[in-house]
Amino acid sequence: MTALTARWVVVDIEGTLTPTSQVHVVLYDYARPRLGPWIDAHPSDPVVTEAVAQIRSLGGLPETAGTAEIVSVLHGWMDADQKIAPLKTLQGLIWQRGYAEGDLVTELFPDVVPALRSWHDKGLDLAVFSSGSVAGQVAAFSRTTDGDITSLFATHFDTVNAGPKREAPSYRAIASALGAAAAEIVFCSDVPAELDAARADGWQTVGLARPGEPFADADFGPHLAVRTFAEVSVDLP
Ligand SMILES: CSCCC(=O)C(=O)COP(=O)(O)O
Numbered sequence: 021m022t023a024l025t026a027r028w029v030v031v032d033i034e035g036t037l038t039p040t041s042q043v044h045v046v047l048y049d050y051a052r053p054r055l056g057p058w059i060d061a062h063p064s065d066p067v068v069t070e071a072v073a074q075i076r077s078l079g080g081l082p083e084t085a086g087t088a089e090i091v092s093v094l095h096g097w098m099d100a101d102q103k104i105a106p107l108k109t110l111q112g113l114i115w116q117r118g119y120a121e122g123d124l125v126t127e128l129f130p131d132v133v134p135a136l137r138s139w140h141d142k143g144l145d146l147a148v149f150s151s152g153s154v155a156g157q158v159a160a161f162s163r164t165t166d167g168d169i170t171s172l173f174a175t176h177f178d179t180v181n182a183g184p185k186r187e188a189p190s191y192r193a194i195a196s197a198l199g200a201a202a203a204e205i206v207f208c209s210d211v212p213a214e215l216d217a218a219r220a221d222g223w224q225t226v227g228l229a230r231p232g233e234p235f236a237d238a239d240f241g242p243h244l245a246v247r248t249f250a251e252v253s254v255d256l257p
């Protein structure tokens with residue numbers, strides 16, 4: 021057991037709290053056939069029209085491109101697991117509806133809620149930083165295998181309100197929003213490049229090398245690497 025002291029714990033989702041398959045199989049398969057119908061059903065929603073405009077621009081499509089061409093770009097990004105903001109925005113809206121209607125449940129690793137609750141009960145504050153949109157994150161935590169855990173998190177960050185996960189300025193923006201010194205924050209993620217960016221800004225880092233997950237055998241370099249949250253304790257200073 022490794023003991024850390026901090027005021028904030030910021031957690032990634034995919035591969036850290038949930039199996040990667042929960043996102044790449046369950047959530048992506050749910051979103052895939054619903055993207056086109058969602059775009060067509062919300063022609064006056066400014067969030068959707070802005071996302072569609074960004075997809076046309078980023079996807080190199082003409083202004084006249086219709087839903088089928090837009091969906092083709094989105095499916096290509098999903099196949100390549102490119103976490104591009106307008107895609108994550110549309111996915112988040114679809115997942116929000118899916119959780120509300122009872123179609124989706126988030127599978128959490130069994131060590132996750134005991135660890136989050138113990139940190140929360142000790143007075144630490146918890147936040148999420150994921151490529152999934154904030155709307156999608158909140159929906160995903162509203163219906164999990166451990167029930168509704170939304171109250172555990174003080175705040176949420178995504179690539180829109182913080183920036184890309186592999187770039188240090190994103191972590192600087194989050195620390196500033198939290199009103200915390202970088203050294204008072206622990207970031208937990210399964211992706212070494214994300215941990216590198218957080219560490220470059222002065223954050224403490226914990227790498228999740230979960231057995232069976234894509235980064236189980238990754239080189240975590242200078243980062244503390246654990247197989248589950250049960251191997252690390254975090255206390256207030
Ligand atoms: C409903 S949250 C889904 C998370 C997601 O869409 C995603 O791409 C996961 O990315 P992360 O940064 O958490 O690895």
Ligand SMILES: [Mg+2]
Binds near residue numbers: 032033034036
């Ligand atoms: Mg991850």
